[in-house]
Amino acid sequence: MNVLFFLLPKANCAYIDESFSLRQTLEKMEYHHYSSIPLLSKDGKYIGTVSEGDLLWFIKDHDMSLLDSEKISIKDIKRQRDIKAISINNDMNDLVNLILNQNFVPIVDDNQIFIGIVRRSSVINYLVEQVKR
Helix, strand or coil: CCHHHHCEEHHHCCCEECCCEHHHHHHHHHHHCCCEEEEECCCCEEEEEEEHHHHHHHHHHHCCCCCHHHHCEHHHCCCCCCCCCEECCCCHHHHHHHHCCCCEEEEECCCCEEEEEEEHHHHHHHHHHHHHC
C-alpha cells in the first residue's frame, strides 16, 4: 500500500506560508482548531511545523499584545520540534513509524513541495477496519 492512500490533499488542509504574521498564524490555528500547522515556503516547499507551544513561548518571552503580534513574522518564531515529512515514495513502514509520535505526517513530492498530510486518525481507522475483517 502507498502512503497516498491516506493523503489529505493540500487543497483540503490548512497550512501557513512564511509570509504570515504571528497573529495570522494564531487566527488560522484557532479557526481550524489545530494545535500545530505546516509551514511552507513561498514556493510551496515544506519548511516545518509551527505549534501552539512555539507561539505561546514566543509571546511569553516577548511580553506582547495581540496588536504587536501583527508585526512579527512567523519566520522569526523559533520552532521547538518540527514534524518530519516523508516523500510520496516512502513506504508504509516509514509512515507508521512517524505517525506513532506525530498527529499528522506531511507528505512532499520529489522536489520537497508540500502535497498534503496523512492524519494519524486515518491510519488508525484503516487498521481498525482491517482487524474487524
